[in-house]
Amino acid sequence: MKVTVSRKAHFNAAHRLYRKDWSDEKNDAVFGKCNNPNFHGHNYDLIVSVTGEIDPETGYVMDVKVLKDLIKLEVEDAFDHKNLNVDVPEFQDLNPTAENIVVVIFNKLRSHLSEKLEMEVTLYETPRNFVTYSGQ
Numbered sequence: 001m002k003v004t005v006s007r008k009a010h011f012n013a014a015h016r017l018y019r020k021d022w023s024d025e026k027n028d029a030v031f032g033k034c035n036n037p038n039f040h041g042h043n044y045d046l047i048v049s050v051t052g053e054i055d056p057e058t059g060y061v062m063d064v065k066v067l068k069d070l071i072k073l074e075v076e077d078a079f080d081h082k083n084l085n086v087d088v089p090e091f092q093d094l095n096p097t098a099e100n101i102v103v104v105i106f107n108k109l110r111s112h113l114s115e116k117l118e119m120e121v122t123l124y125e126t127p128r129n130f131v132t133y134s135g136q
């Protein structure tokens, strides 16, 4: 019997969607207003879900306090009130699209969890635009 434990989190960050190796014209054509050279921001919301067997001794799949602290350390402290293109090493050469951000977050968290646990991360870039990654 597997149960899923989830934790919501939030960070606010600026970004610019563009490729350094493309012309301004091509970046404008593909990324439009998201290619604003002065950047723009989003209030990102995050749901991290961990699935596994319930430990018969503790009754936990995973201690949510441990998950909360991990998300704070790896995501909120690293991304909140940052310019993703400028301040965050993972995006120096990686376009900070929602797809790429969710994969970076997944990989930062995954290495801290037991291999017995499955994880899925959903990232909302706006209340209506969201992406999900589970490591596949």
Ligand SMILES: Nc1nc2c(c(=O)[nH]1)N=C([C@H](O)[C@H](O)COP(=O)(O)OP(=O)(O)OP(=O)(O)O)CN2
Residues within 6 Å of the ligand: 017, 034, 040, 096, 097, 098, 099, 125, 126, 127, 128, 129
């Ligand atoms: N596949 C993707 N498409 C787009 C991404 C992305 O990460 N993956 N990102 C963007 C821009 O970041 C853009 O800033 C998205 O915000 P916005 O244009 O404001 O989105 P909406 O107009 O849909 O705003 P709502 O509030 O959700 O209506 C563009 N595309």
Ligand SMILES: [Zn+2]
Residues within 6 Å of the ligand: 015, 034, 040, 041, 042
């Ligand atoms: Zn954006």
